[in-house]
Amino acid sequence: MKLNELTAHELLDLYKSKTTTPQTVYEEVCKAVNQLDSKVQAYLRLAKNKPQSLSPSSPTGDQKFPIPIAIKDNICIKNEEVTCASCILKGFHPPYDATVIERIKKAGGMIVGQANMDEFAFGSSTENSSSGATRNPWNLNCVPGGSSGGSAAAVAAHETIWALGSDTGGSIRQPAAFCGVVGLKPTYGRVSRYGLIAFASSLDQIGPLTKDVTDNALLLNIIAGYDERDSTCADVAVADYTKSLVKDVQGFKIGIPKEYFIAGLDREVKSAVEEAIAVLKKLGAEFKEVSLPHTEYAVATYYILATAEASSNLARFDGVQFGLRSTPAAVRRSPIVDMYEATRDAGFGQEAKRRIMLGTYSLSSGYYDAYYLRGQQVRTLIKRDFDEAFKEFDAIITPTAPTTAFKLGEKTDDPLAMYLSDIYTISANLAGIPAISLPCGFSQNGLPIGLQILGKPFDEQMLFRMAYSYEQSTSWHKRKVAF
């Protein structure tokens, strides 16, 4: 087996037995990137700076996890270009590390490069990137999902050992499902957002994309925890998540939301999820139908709230201080307004412009009550649905996405169809609860299917325990992409 195809915990064992070194692993991964990335296009660029843990000068931190990692291009890395896959941020080099990057560097993490994404995380296919689409390693004609498609594809193609993504409405879980890897959206506030270039601040959360559940717990251990630089980051104790890697779900109660098994759900996905339920049943978990009555409003609510926040978050890309500045063709209103218009027109892609306009509209005077305020109210109702459900259940199981990976270009002209591919993932962001996606099968044409488990706030342990129990009873996670 090639080193780059191993998991992080396997590599840590090899380090311990001195069978290999971080240097060798890093080189193997870089080699794989060189060989494969022209096909997959998972990376936007490779790190300019070599990993600190490989430099002769003694680095800080405990350096316990010298593992190659891919970083989604919306997380700030000091002195590396960070663009959110947008023209408007071209040339932007943050003068600081995101909190998660600081923690990864302290742990010895070796940043391979920055993974492709939908521009500003606006999308579900990684086609909305100013640098072109990423391909699904399982079928290069298919999308890897999005917006963390580059991160998921890099993990699946073994162009990294693990990766960080961000999830605002499913952007970690849906690509994880499409690419056959494990992706976790932690509880809102579990991981610091400091240094994550915001899409929708009240929904965004950074999380791990890994080859198996064990790695996922390891990576969350590194990045989770209170950060005084992020007011929304919770001061809630972080468990050692590897302690939850126990194959035992005896007596746990799991809800199956009836609103999720509806028209539009692919037949193969449905049966894979049903088989997964059967596996967990066999392990002693108890299943019962549950109702989340406001599910049907989730997508609409999400697109009102997320775009409203995005329209404000993206206002700073105005050509004044950083990134692109375009010179207006002619003076129309005033030099400064013309510069704003020219810059934002040239710098933002179509989907970004669409969302900025949607959000600006719903916040406008006269529309605020009908859209944004109503959206917040419905968001509360959706959260209450989950609060109610979790009074009875330890977790909820659903498909991650209604279909397997779709073809490149299939939904680019139909934004609504694209938005609906997040129908099962959005609610977790609105409710702020944690959710994990892990492989639970393959379609007949060889595309991965994802199983989603949702849990109570700050109960990532439960998700890891269930996911691990299921994973250890199946072998989907061992299937590898062959080029």
Added chain:
Amino acid sequence: MPEFETVIGLEVHLQFNTATKIFCGCANFFGKDPNTLTCPVCLGLPGSLPVLNKKVLLYAIKVAMALNCQINPYIKFDRKNYYYPDLPKGYQISQYDFPVAYNGWIMIPMTEGPDKKIHIKRAHLEEDAGKLIHDPATNSSLVDYNRTGTPLLEIVTAPDLRCAQEAYDYLTTLKLILQYLHVSDCDMEKGSLRCDANISIREKGDGRFGTKTEIKNMNSFRAVKAALQFEANRHQKLLSSHQRIIQETRLWNEEKAMTISMRSKEEAHDYRYFPEPDLVPFVVDEKTLTQIKASLPELPQEKFGRFLNEYKISGYDAQIIIQDPELSLFFEKCCQLTREIKKVCNWLIGPLLQELHTRKAAITQLSLTPDDVVNLIKKVDSGILSNLVAKDVLKLKLDTGQSIDTIIIEQGLTQVSDDGTLEKIIAEILGENDRVVEQIKQGKESAIVFLVGQAMKKTQGKANPKKIGELIKRRFQNG
């Protein structure tokens, strides 16, 4: 012609003098080189997040209490969205529907009748923007982000003010309260206190408001007063000639002494306020509020009342002394050392205030102690120093820092009171002023004052004027 009534409301922006900015750890300081007090947060760099400086909240609650406001313990921030190059995020973090304080009031003095209550509608926290600097060399604008993120409290009155003078009095009263709280240096020139005004006029007795204009760019209280007077006149002229007042924002032009239109209501921004998702709302607990309340200093109005009661000084004296909280403290320390309180007042609001003024110094910056003042009073009372010389001693004391007794001895300033020496001087003066002597002999006693003055001059103020007068009088009575 109908009689008009002016209606004015003021918005004061107060910069807090906290050590650090409102949402980051950068130093909150005026006058440093451009863009030296910045970080990713106040520069609004992508990915950065605000964290509330709790001290700012404390200051705001302090002010709110001093202005008799209701406190909103539910602390929540909102985004005010607009584009301007001095606003790096494209929005200002402010407070919209839950200002930290609301429904307050302060009393302002009136030239006639009792004090007037001016209502405070609300006071809310927000971050200051940067500063644009025009560079004529390149004909371009530069941005200095040092000011970005300076904590601001916007204090908004109800439309209770009825003339420019009231607006002026409100501002001076407010400023004094704020100075007592030590939350800001309240310096309009440095921009730490800024004021915008809303003004309209209506026929007296009309309950409705007229069309208002907003005035900006006033750099002193005097300018506020002048701008409001100008604007009230402009409104009156328009209405009297049956023209329409346009709702707009106008800028005060100090040189031309007039307001000039800046933008009309049609061009007004839609700020698209919504709750700031990067800052979680929280509730200030009762205990903290009680603690802040207990930490409030005595406010000017209270001090004024207490000074009248406790020290029996005149309203005039008290009003002057309380203008300076440090001087007030100094005054009280003096009063603990002597019963001659009126004399303390005279010293403080006379020579001492004058010295503070010419030296542009605060009392705490000078080497003067309450003991020194009491010492000077005693020296005059006991006839050792004349009033005039005592003032010189004060000056020397401030210049050199030497003790008062040392100064008196070294400069030989002791008052001359012994009869022998004084008689000698009087003899000289009478010899030099035949004409005046003649006048006195003819019964013009008031001319004696002139002779006393001459004696003082001759002795460089060291002669005891009372004694000189008596001795001269005695001579003429005898003669």
